[in-house]
Amino acid sequence: MYVSITGLKPKGFFTSIIFWLHAIPTLRQARKAIGIIHCAAKSVNGVHHTITAWKTKADMSRYVASGSHLRATKVFSKIASGRTITFEAKSIPSWDDALVKWE
Numbered sequence: 001m002y003v004s005i006t007g008l009k010p011k012g013f014f015t016s017i018i019f020w021l022h023a024i025p026t027l028r029q030a031r032k033a034i035g036i037i038h039c040a041a042k043s044v045n046g047v048h049h050t051i052t053a054w055k056t057k058a059d060m061s062r063y064v065a066s067g068s069h070l071r072a073t074k075v076f077s078k079i080a081s082g083r084t085i086t087f088e089a090k091s092i093p094s095w096d097d098a099l100v101k102w103e
Helices: 013-032 057-064 067-079 095-100
Strands: 002-010 036-044 047-054 081-086
Touching: 002 013, 002 036, 002 057, 013 036, 013 047, 013 057, 013 067, 036 095, 047 057, 047 095, 057 067, 057 081, 067 081
Parallel strands: none
Antiparallel strands: 002 047, 002 081, 036 047
């Protein structure tokens, strides 16, 4: 399986509104995407994290390059800071493990 851990922090109050206007549809898209195994979100210290797990890297790539996610990536640098890490795994990491790995 292929796992993605993302952490994004909006740059300010007004960008938070824009962030959520993109984040909610993007999360809905992920939950319905072909090849999704797991999709969860959690906020920690003002950073909004997601863990997604995919059957294949190709499934994840197809999601990233389409729909709400693609639109969100086009405005990301203007509204938030953060990063995404991806890796192959045999199991879905716990939130504690995912956050340590993301750090």
